[in-house]
Amino acid sequence: MSPLLEVRELVVCYGDFTAVDGVSFTLDAGETLALNGPSGCGKSSTAMAVLQLRRPDTGEVRFEGRELTSLTERELRPLRPRMQPVFQDPYGSLSPRHRIRDAVAEPLKVQGRWTATDGPAQVAELLDRVGLDPSYGDRHPHELSGGQCQRAGIARALALEPRLLVLDEPVSALDPSVRAGVLNLLTDLQDDLGLGYLFICHDQAVVRHFADRVLEMRNGRISCA
């Protein structure tokens, strides 16, 4: 069976500076692969290039058998729902002006998958799935704790039924007491849905506990695979 994600010789440059310098790895469905390394080593740049949110300078990103780097933005559009990011700052990734239910509904609306009959129940189900009482949908992000807000961000990421989540430091901004709850949620979702996780994290203890495999990154390169 071919991997869910295959990255080959990925290079990302900012001007003359090479932030990601020939990174290669594969990730299977249902697997958690961690990218671990110090600040500035190129983890987020790798994540953004995998998601094609920043086009890599060279290299290949093969997702579900399709090579993404050669696709136009229009060709990428139908594939984007299947690979979703979850970012570090749970408040920053949700608009402060929108209620949680609108934030979770937005991807469905943008993709034309929203209907007035099924949409509200879909949002309630997504909130329930991440351990939030659907009544939290009425609240704004500032009325939620950091952990609750990150759960809402995960609900939003799940709305379009992705196969891959790119988790960029998803628990680093959270109080240590709520980290385990969010990591357990991610484990349960992976068990239920068979999601692949590219898990970006600088915390060795979290990585060792959570990941199936760990890639160490230094100065834009994988130092051991």
Ligand SMILES: Nc1ncnc2c1ncn2[C@@H]1O[C@H](COP(=O)(O)OP(=O)(O)OP(=O)(O)O)[C@@H](O)[C@H]1O
């Ligand atoms: N838009 C940009 N323009 C110029 N340099 C950048 C840009 N984004 C990142 N960099 C640089 O690229 C290098 C890699 O950054 P990146 O954010 O990918 O690392 P990281 O390992 O995710 O670090 P952190 O954990 O601090 O986010 C760093 O030296 C950073 O300063």
